[in-house]
Each structure stands twice: as structure tokens, then as C-alpha cells.
Amino acid sequence: MTDLLVTNVRPDGGETADILIKGGRIAAIGANLPREAGVPVHDGGNAVAIAPFVEPHVHLDKILWGLPWHSINVPPSLRAMIDNEVEIRKNLPWDTEERAGNLMRQCVAMGSTHIRSHVDISSGYRLDNLHAVLRAHEKTRHAVGLELVAFPQLGMMIDPGTADLMEAALDEGASVIGGIDPTEIDGDPKGHLDTIFDIASRKGAKIDIHLHEAGELGLSALKMIAERTRANGMQGRVVVSHAFCLGDGPADAVDAMIDILAENGIGIISAVPGEIDFPPMFELARRGVKCAVASDSLRDTWNPHGNGDMLERCWLLSYRSYCRTDEELVAALDMGTGRGADLLALEGHGLDVGCEGSLVLIEGENRAQILVDRPKRSLVVKRGRIVARDGTWVA
Ligand SMILES: [Zn+2]
Numbered sequence: 347m348t349d350l351l352v353t354n355v356r357p358d359g360g361e362t363a364d365i366l367i368k369g370g371r372i373a374a375i376g377a378n379l380p381r382e383a384g385v386p387v388h389d390g391g392n393a394v395a396i397a398p399f400v401e402p403h404v405h406l407d408k409i410l411w412g413l414p415w416h417s418i419n420v421p422p423s424l425r426a427m428i429d430n431e432v433e434i435r436k437n438l439p440w441d442t443e444e445r446a447g448n449l450m451r452q453c454v455a456m457g458s459t460h461i462r463s464h465v466d467i468s469s470g471y472r473l474d475n476l477h478a479v480l481r482a483h484e485k486t487r488h489a490v491g492l493e494l495v496a497f498p499q500l501g502m503m504i505d506p507g508t509a510d511l512m513e514a515a516l517d518e519g520a521s522v523i524g525g526i527d528p529t530e531i532d533g534d535p536k537g538h539l540d541t542i543f544d545i546a547s548r549k550g551a552k553i554d555i556h557l558h559e560a561g562e563l564g565l566s567a568l569k570m571i572a573e574r575t576r577a578n579g580m581q582g583r584v585v586v587s588h589a590f591c592l593g594d595g596p597a598d599a600v601d602a603m604i605d606i607l608a609e610n611g612i613g614i615i616s617a618v619p620g621e622i623d624f625p626p627m628f629e630l631a632r633r634g635v636k637c638a639v640a641s642d643s644l645r646d647t648w649n650p651h652g653n654g655d656m657l658e659r660c661w662l663l664s665y666r667s668y669c670r671t672d673e674e675l676v677a678a679l680d681m682g683t684g685r686g687a688d689l690l691a692l693e694g695h696g697l698d699v700g701c702e703g704s705l706v707l708i709e710g711e712n713r714a715q716i717l718v719d720r721p722k723r724s725l726v727v728k729r730g731r732i733v734a735r736d737g738t739w740v741a
Pocket of ligand 1 (some may be wrong): 403404405464587600642643
């Protein structure tokens with residue numbers, strides 16, 4: 347934590363002001379703030395200042411970025427994709443720590459100063475991926491906050507020992523219990539969800555479940571998740587990632603499910619997939635469901651696309667949701683900033699006095715234009731420390 351005076355910026359695209367950060371917190375915002383001895387000054391060049399982006403769903407242990415180009419040979423089934431990844435990861439020239447650190451630095455350079463990452467836990471991997479990502483974070487923690495999800499990518503009920511390892515992960519640095527397609531991967535939705543909720547409620551952990559299951563199958567899983575959220579008193583601590591069933595399920599059933607999600611404080615994260623119907627994010631937000639966009643799988647054995655840029659992800663949501671007015675465009679931007687922070691319950695996210703002294707400067711006219719044009723980030727600040735300039739990590 348440190349001090350910094352950022353002058354000549356336009357908070358959220360409004361009137362020109364200076365922002366004073368002291369002890370890692372925003373101490374003052376106003377025109378022509380006095381210089382203080384010992385406080386470095388950065389001239390923002392009339393850029394727009396926004397609160398940092400939040401990356402609420404990525405897989406730091408899967409990233410192949412920085413390695414020679416990986417040509418994806420798409421296997422014929424989900425199970426084959428999973429097995430394919432395990433084989434490829436056995437023989438990579440960089441270890442998980444190096445690859446995870448690479449992606450963290452990229453996320454920071456693009457303006458994200460907080461990441462929620464899933465890490466694969468299985469009887470084969472044990473806790474190796476968790477430990478490697480934590481080691482990588484030791485070198486980046488001054489620039490980016492990190493929370494880790496113990497994720498049973500290879501299945502949990504079908505891979506004995508995985509649930510115990512997920513629970514052990516909570517004692518070694520993870521804070522969230524993951525899950526995945528309880529019917530299509532594990533073939534036992536009740537067993538899968540009961541196990542997850544049991545671990546989370548005993549250990550005081552949050553939950554974040556990958557749910558790709560479509561239509562009625564996915565809606566049935568969401569109903570079971572809501573029942574267990576209520577029964578365990580976990581309202582506000584459960585997130586479902588993807589929830590494609592909210593995009594492709596029957597309209598009346600989706601409508602009813604949105605009320606159930608809001609009542610039970612269940613959040614929704616979408617990576618805005620290009621080819622699949624995704625949840626109606628703005629409708630969810632309007633009806634009180636916490637939601638955000640995320641990168642998810644990028645530049646790995648699953649997906650050749652992606653660059654860790656949450657501004658681009660917000661643009662994708664805007665594009666696919668037919669946002670046109672400034673109000674709609676700014677709402678799309680908020681899905682990668684304020685709404686992500688709210689979903690993850692991040693303390694002090696924002697551009698107000700008393701908030702964490704973290705911000706992103708972007709050269710542009712206003713937030714709507716920035717969302718459309720996606721200029722590079724001229725400065726990224728984490729708790730008063732400059733951590734990236736001109737789209738490049740400097741921390
Ligand atoms: Zn994912």
C-alpha cells in the first residue's frame with residue numbers, strides 16, 4: 347500500500363478532477379488537489395478513470411499463453427476433451443506456476459486487479475495446481491487480489507478422493523468449493539450437490555458451480571442448487587457459472603427460475619459464449635440477481651480465443667445483447683467492473699473517498715465510447731501502486 351496523486355482525470359467520464367490515494371485508500375477527489383511532500387504525482391492526461399475490472403471466472407492453471415501456438419484438435423465428447431487436457435498438461439515446457447503468473451500479469455495489464463480462478467483438483471492432480479497458483483500469486487499479490495475455487499474438472503463422485511482433496515484445499519488457500527454438471531459429468535446430481543454443500547457449510551466456504559447443462563436438465567439442477575442454498579442458509583454465497591439453461595430453457599420456466607435465484611441470493615457469471623444462448627444478463631440484474639461477465643477458459647486446450655481483457659468481454663456482452671443507448675453500453679461495462687465486485691463481495695471497490703485506492707485510466711471520451719472502442723489501458727493502479735502502463739505490466 348502506498349500513496350499516489352493522480353491528476354487531470356475524469357472519474358467515470360465526468361468533470362476533470364484529481365484523485366489522492368493515501369495508505370492504499372482514496373483520500374480525496376476534487377479539482378486541483380494540493381501536492382503533498384513525498385506523494386508521487388501522475389498526470390492522467392485527461393483520461394477517463396474507472397474502478398478496476400474484476401475477473402470473476404478464469405482458469406489460471408489451464409493457460410497455455412506464452413507457449414508456442416497450440417492447435418486444438420477438438421475431441422468428440424466432453425469426456426474426451428477432459429482426458430485430452432490431462433494428457434497435454436503432462437508434457438508442457440512451462441510449469442503451472444509460470445503459466446499462471448503469466449496470465450495474472452496479463453489480467454493486471456488489461457485493468458483487472460482482482461481474480462477468482464478455478465483450479466483443477468483430482469485424485470491425479472491432488473493439490474498440485476492449487477499450490478502452484480498460490481506460489482505464482484506470491485509474486486503478484488501487490489498487484490492483484492486472488493480467490494481460488496477448488497474445482498473438480500474431472501468429476502467428483504466418479505473420481506474417488508476428489509471431495510476430500512477439495513475439502514483439504516480449503517485449508518491450504520482456496521476459499522470456494524466448485525462443482526460441475528452434476529448429471530452429465532458425475533451422473534449423480536443429488537450426490538454431487540449434497541457433497542458440495544456439506545463441505546461448504548461445514549467449512550464456511552462459498553460455492554461456485556460450473557453448469558453447462560442445457561434446458562430442462564440445467565433448470566432442474568438450478569432448482570436443486572436453490573433448495574440446498576436455502577436449507578444451508580447460504581444465501582449470497584452461491585454462484586452458478588454459465589447457466590446456459592437460463593438462455594435456452596422454456597421461457598416460463600426461466601422466468602420462474604429468475605425469481606428463485608433472486609430470492610436465494612444466487613449469483614450468475616457468464617463468459618458470453620459466441621455460439622450458445624447465454625443467460626439474459628440485464629434482465630437478471632434488473633430483477634435483483636447479482637451477475638457479472640468473465641473470461642473463463644482462454645488460450646488453453648479448450649479454447650484458442652481470449653486475452654484476459656475484461657473490457658473486451660463487456661463489449662462482447664454488449665454486442666450480443668444489442669446494446670445501443672449510452673445507458674445500455676455503460677450497463678454492459680458495469681458487468682465487468684462494479685457488478686463483478688458486488689457479486690464477489692469485494693470490499694471497497696469503487697471511485698469514492700474511502701474506497702480501495704485502485705483505478706484504471708483509459709484514454710477516451712466517456713464510458714460508452716470506451717466500451718465500444720476498447721482503447722488500451724494507459725494506467726492501472728492497485729492500492730496506490732502503479733502496476734501497469736500502456737497495456738503492459740510494470741509491477
Ligand atoms: Zn470455467
